[in-house]
Amino acid sequence: xxxxxxxxxxxxxxxxxxxxxxxxxxxxxxxxxxxxxxxxxxxxxxxxxxxxxxxxxxxxxxxxxxxxxxxxxxxxxxxxxxxxxxxxxxxxxxxxxxxxxxxxxxxxxxxxxxxxxxxxxxxxxxxxxxxxxxxxxxxxxxxxxxxxxxxxxxxxxxxxxxxxxxxxxxxxxxxxxxxxxxxxxxxxxxxxxxxxxxxxxxxxxxxxxxxxxxxxxxxxxxxxxxxxxxxxxxxxxxxxxxxxxxxxxxxxxxxxxxxxxxxxxxxxxxxxxxxxxxxxxxxxxxxxxxxxxxxxxxxxxxxxxxxxxxxxxxxxxxxxxxxxxx
Numbered sequence: 001x002x003x004x005x006x007x008x009x010x011x012x013x014x015x016x017x018x019x020x021x022x023x024x025x026x027x028x029x030x031x032x033x034x035x036x037x038x039x040x041x042x043x044x045x046x047x048x049x050x051x052x053x054x055x056x057x058x059x060x061x062x063x064x065x066x067x068x069x070x071x072x073x074x075x076x077x078x079x080x081x082x083x084x085x086x087x088x089x090x091x092x093x094x095x096x097x098x099x100x101x102x103x104x105x106x107x108x109x110x111x112x113x114x115x116x117x118x119x120x121x122x123x124x125x126x127x128x129x130x131x132x133x134x135x136x137x138x139x140x141x142x143x144x145x146x147x148x149x150x151x152x153x154x155x156x157x158x159x160x161x162x163x164x165x166x167x168x169x170x171x172x173x174x175x176x177x178x179x180x181x182x183x184x185x186x187x188x189x190x191x192x193x194x195x196x197x198x199x200x201x202x203x204x205x206x207x208x209x210x211x212x213x214x215x216x217x218x219x220x221x222x223x224x225x226x227x228x229x230x231x232x233x234x235x236x237x238x239x240x241x242x243x244x245x246x247x248x249x250x251x252x253x254x255x256x257x258x259x260x261x262x263x264x265x266x267x268x269x270x271x272x273x274x275x276x277x278x279x280x281x282x283x284x285x286x287x288x289x290x291x292x293x294x295x296x297x298x299x300x301x302x303x304x305x306x307x308x309x310x311x312x313x314x315x316x317x318x319x320x321x322x323x324x325x326x
Contacts, residue, residue, distance in 0.1 A: 001026065001027050002024075002026045002072045002073065003026065003028075003070055003071045004028050004071055004072065004074070005031065005071040005075070006074075007054075007074075007104060008031070008076075008078030009031060009049070009051070010030070010039035010043045011077060012181075012182050012223045013180070013227055014043070014075075014077050015042065015043065015046065015184055016182070017077070018030055018043070018046055018049050020231060021231065022046070022047075022048045022049065027048075028048065029052055029065070029069040030051050030052070031052050031053075031062075031065050032052070032053060033053070033056070033078070034053070052068055052069065056079075056100030057095050057096060057100060057103070058103075059103045059106060062107035063110065065107075066108060066111045067111060071119055073120045073122070074108055074121050075122045075124075076100075076122060078096070078100060079097040079100070079153075079154075080096045081097070082188050082189070083128060084188075085150075086148050086149035086150035086153070087149060094152075096153075097154060102157075102160050104121075105161065105172065108121055108170070109168055109170065112170070117170070120171040121161070121171065121173070121239075122172075122234055123157055123158065123161040123172065123173070123174040124175060124177065125157065125161075125174040125175060125176045127178040127219065127243075127245070127287045128148060128151040128287075129146050129154050129176065130145065131144070131147035131148070133287065137245075138290065139290045140176065140241050140243055158241075161173075161174050162241070170239070171234070173239040173241060175229060175242055177244045178220075178221065178244065178245035178288075179219060179220045180220070180226040180244075181221075181223060181309060182222060182223040182312075183312060183317070191255065192317075193209075194256060195310065195313040195314045195316075195317045196317045197209040198259040198262070198314055199314060199321045200317075201265070202263035202265065208272065208273060209271055209273075210273050211252065211275070212275065212278030214251065214256070214272075214274060215253065216251065216286075217251045217286045217288070219246055219247070219288045219289050220250060220309065221245065221246045222303070222304035222308075222309050225304055226244050229244045232298040232299070236297070242291075243289045243291055244291060245290070246289070246291070246305075247288065247291055248306060256272060258306070258307050262311050262315070
């Protein structure tokens, strides 16, 4: 039986990944920060998932977690991942999202001792690293030009993972994941903010929705598909870096159109207003990934399309809001 340790297990990716690995017969440990974490209850509902407490900013706690889990694979998904928040808390974002990667790599290196390939390591890199895009679509070779403290922190973690692979011979891979969503996405993220508001508007529980830039375009996929790519990376003989994306791009306007159409509302403009407060200080206008390498080397392709994904999220939010409204 293989053993895996997942940091950030309470996030949407961590939950889907834990379920995937448990389904494959793994013994799975999830690292959570603090006993008052409101999401711990969600993770604790997954049968077979064992929770450990630790903090990416505390190397000693990570060493304890690794020695307890004795993992064959480590998936570092933990981060402060809300881009807008990173401008308000750049220092904390750097400590967790950047230096936390270094701490996790070091914990794995020290645990592995003279066997650098003893533990296979996955780092959750991000399409936000491309920022002011220098190539369309973006590949593994595209110049990184981050446009937020979050993006900068992810670049640090990405290159540190490469450095540990090249310096110590660790089996350390990075997945440059483009936007991936699900009904488990936090309501602060734009896709879930939209689908939740659409559900509430259709039920008469909310009047309108305020958003920022409606013309920003993203490459959106389903988180459940993307965690399979993470697992596939760690099954390869050699570690490497991969862009995980759909190869399609959609605007916020398209997101709104599909979401409102799901509840039978065609004239969505009357329900949406733009608020300058939601504009980014430095906007990322267009992200679209080229997943050719992942398809060729991992045999990975996305299964859930954009409209199916948004429909799934709207339906989930409708059910949730109906239940909450009684």
